[in-house]
Amino acid sequence: MNKEEIEHIRADFPILNEKIYNKDLIYFDNAATTQKPRCVVEKIEYAYFHLNANIHRGVHYLSLKATEAHEAARLIAAKFLHAEKKEEIVFTRGTTESINLVAFSFGEAFCSAGDEVVISAMEHHSNIVPWQMLCERKAMKLRVIPVSENGELDMTAYSSLLNKKTRIVSVTHVSNVLGSINPVKEIIQIAHEKNIPVLIDGAQAVPHLAVDVQELDADFYVFSGHKIYGPTGIGVLYGKEKWLNAIPPYQGGGEMISTVTFEKTTYSELPFKFEAGTPDYVGSTALAEALRYVDQIGLDKIAAYENELLRYAEQRLKEIENIHIIGTAKNKSSVLSFLVDGIHPYDIGMLLDKLGIAVRTGHHCAQPIMDVYGIPGTVRASFAFYNTKEEIDRFTEALKKVVNMLK
Ligand code: PMP
Numbered sequence: 001m002n003k004e005e006i007e008h009i010r011a012d013f014p015i016l017n018e019k020i021y022n023k024d025l026i027y028f029d030n031a032a033t034t035q036k037p038r039c040v041v042e043k044i045e046y047a048y049f050h051l052n053a054n055i056h057r058g059v060h061y062l063s064l065k066a067t068e069a070h071e072a073a074r075l076i077a078a079k080f081l082h083a084e085k086k087e088e089i090v091f092t093r094g095t096t097e098s099i100n101l102v103a104f105s106f107g108e109a110f111c112s113a114g115d116e117v118v119i120s121a122m123e124h125h126s127n128i129v130p131w132q133m134l135c136e137r138k139a140m141k142l143r144v145i146p147v148s149e150n151g152e153l154d155m156t157a158y159s160s161l162l163n164k165k166t167r168i169v170s171v172t173h174v175s176n177v178l179g180s181i182n183p184v185k186e187i188i189q190i191a192h193e194k195n196i197p198v199l200i201d202g203a204q205a206v207p208h209l210a211v212d213v214q215e216l217d218a219d220f221y222v223f224s225g226h227k228i229y230g231p232t233g234i235g236v237l238y239g240k241e242k243w244l245n246a247i248p249p250y251q252g253g254g255e256m257i258s259t260v261t262f263e264k265t266t267y268s269e270l271p272f273k274f275e276a277g278t279p280d281y282v283g284s285t286a287l288a289e290a291l292r293y294v295d296q297i298g299l300d301k302i303a304a305y306e307n308e309l310l311r312y313a314e315q316r317l318k319e320i321e322n323i324h325i326i327g328t329a330k331n332k333s334s335v336l337s338f339l340v341d342g343i344h345p346y347d348i349g350m351l352l353d354k355l356g357i358a359v360r361t362g363h364h365c366a367q368p369i370m371d372v373y374g375i376p377g378t379v380r381a382s383f384a385f386y387n388t389k390e391e392i393d394r395f396t397e398a399l400k401k402v403v404n405m406l407k
Pocket of ligand 1: 031032093094095096097124126127172174175176201203204224365
């Protein structure tokens, strides 16, 4: 993308003009959440001002319009992931809820004492804890794929972890700490040879690379709206129809039933069986707008530009003495975690903030991978398509200053 295009894009994000302590904001915390383009915020306003009514049950005009918008959003999400059918898209509150749903419902249908779940050492807590809870509930065992020094999954170890007791594999597409892009197609293929289904945590992948769930042959694929320029509180669970039909509902309530008597309740068809209660139809509508926005720029273009930013930042950071990049996988997304010898990441983050630069510090909700590396946390800069090389220059100079102050 050229300078003009980036400026054009930046103009869509009013928050990028904010002053932080009187300094121009540099927002490098995109892996935690992304900023929102004007069209997404306007869509929320439009939905509340022009089509607000409870969906799926009203016969009146507004209710039909709101229902149409929610279902149109489902179709857009399905197309975005290249799902075969829109019924395979369930709206949730986000990645965390999507994984909890699968861990619970799949666990109820297919897991029992002695069975095993395979995850990796680089998972976010939201792809660890729900499986641990399942393991506790059902007396099962959690098995963990090790990660190499540079941040790649040990695929030989992975293959040898799979056995007759393995019920499901759940791994991240892209690590939120290391930036590693995992070979998920191969992971799925290997599991499928043994008839084991696979869930892919796409929270850090969908904003940066085009995903085709059919091509991957993923059984479940999940992501959060807020990490892809959409609103908070809305997310997606993609599940193959055969799996979603085979597992029980996660929550009971309105919308998810077909008939209710005190003796017996029958459940609604897909995807409504998994959307108990009034769904976030405003969120889904605004998420669809975000997906449209991303699509319009084009994920291939986004990936190429963000990769350029990553490589540029890696080069520039080499100018800083005693810096160590954590996560140097061959295939990486635009996440740059680092440490400087003798300086706590928190101190670096605090001082960068005073210079108007937002980065993340800490364990990034992935304590186990910190233990693997034997570190307390990292400083993490994560880039989006609205970031620029000029911002990386300012960041590098600020970091030099901060390191000098702290050493
Ligand atoms: N998985 C990964 C890889 C993540 O980066 C995150 C968010 N940091 C999550 C899951 C959880 O996402 P959410 O909090 O939106 O549910």
